[in-house]
Amino acid sequence: MLDLDVEAPSLHNIFYDKVNDEINGVQYGTIEYLYRKVIQGSEDVRINDIFCSLQLKNVSGEIFVMPALKSMNKDYVYQIERLQTQQIQEKDVFREIFAYVQKELNVDIILIDTRAGFNQWGSLSLLTLSNQVIFIAYPNNENVEGLNMALQLMQNIGKKRYAVAMSKVVASEEGVKKTRSLFEGLNVAQEDLIPVYYKQEIALSNRYPIDSVDILVSYKELSDYILNNEKIERNKKLLMNGMKEQMLGQMFIEKQRLVRFLAVEQFLNQEANMFLKYRYREELFGIRNTQIKRRYKKGGMRMFQQLYIQL
Structure with missing residues (x-):
């Protein structure tokens, strides 16, 4: 300060x-x-x-x-x-x-x-x-x-x-x-x-x-x-550089409307076992109330925890 x-x-x-x-x-x-x-x-x-x-x-x-x-x-x-x-x-x-x-x-x-x-x-x-x-x-x-x-x-x-x-x-x-x-x-x-x-x-x-x-x-x-x-x-700077197409190609699963966070630490500083649910690609730039699903196991059962964040 x-x-x-x-x-x-x-x-x-x-x-x-x-x-x-x-x-x-x-x-x-x-x-x-x-x-x-x-x-x-x-x-x-x-x-x-x-x-x-x-x-x-x-x-x-x-x-x-x-x-x-x-x-x-x-x-x-x-x-x-x-x-x-x-x-x-x-x-x-x-x-x-x-x-x-x-x-x-x-x-x-x-x-x-x-x-x-x-x-x-x-x-x-x-x-x-x-x-x-x-x-x-x-x-x-x-x-x-x-x-x-x-x-x-x-x-x-x-x-x-x-x-x-x-x-x-x-x-x-x-x-x-x-x-x-x-x-x-x-x-x-x-x-x-x-x-x-x-x-x-x-x-x-x-x-x-x-x-x-x-x-x-x-x-x-x-x-x-x-x-x-x-x-x-x-996020914009990361996506605007020369690796934009490669990054998007790896991250977006268009049919399922999911982003697999291969480099999630660079975006959300969260664990890498997360997926970003999106409606259209531009949401990665920072639309409010973006949905995230976190997968984890509890008592042998696969569970999903759903939460909302702001990019």
Whole structure:
């Protein structure tokens, strides 16, 4: 998680204990790193000094945080004033940072928290660094108006991977109905509303992560969208390369309308004894509610477990 909301940074406060840990915390923030690297031309700064692990329990993986700063002071304000995003782009500093964390930390996704509205730092995050943009907005008419302008900009510059999530949605029939009505006023090629429901426990908390299973439900649809979108893009790339005909020829059993997953790990990260039921070939690119049958034996009898997934 990279904090580039430079005018209102928050990750250093949200994860204060981890960021300021004497042994495993950060030495300084991303902005100081960029200032010393770009403005001062220092070669002594190290990328592994600007991130730390959140060391979460009961998580199959690891999450790292890269705060904009370690603590707010006058030096930070001065560094922001001196830094220009054009200089950062010319030096291509973030390419170096991203390459490092991908190689050394084996990260799958980099989440960038950017400034609200359009400014030089917001443009750097939205237009230069990101592969996919998620606009998060409270459901009201003012935000719908502003979002439509932002979405128009995305279309004008040829950005195709973007979506809108409505945050702090009231978890009631009336709340969802109002939010859906506002969502329908957006000029976005997005199939359905992505809601993030309001949780008092989140609003009142001063420290994260919050140790509650119920909290995860609020963000499930948004996280599912991001992960599924990445999977669909990856599938498309695999099928668009020179091996497309060979792959499809091996995988599709047209008469039975089944896909035998010879290379299932590349698509679903599931066991290879699975079959994908499909109606037409294009479903492999990511149609919702795709049916999967898993075969297994129990007590000498061959059983079928049927479940639905989203590619």
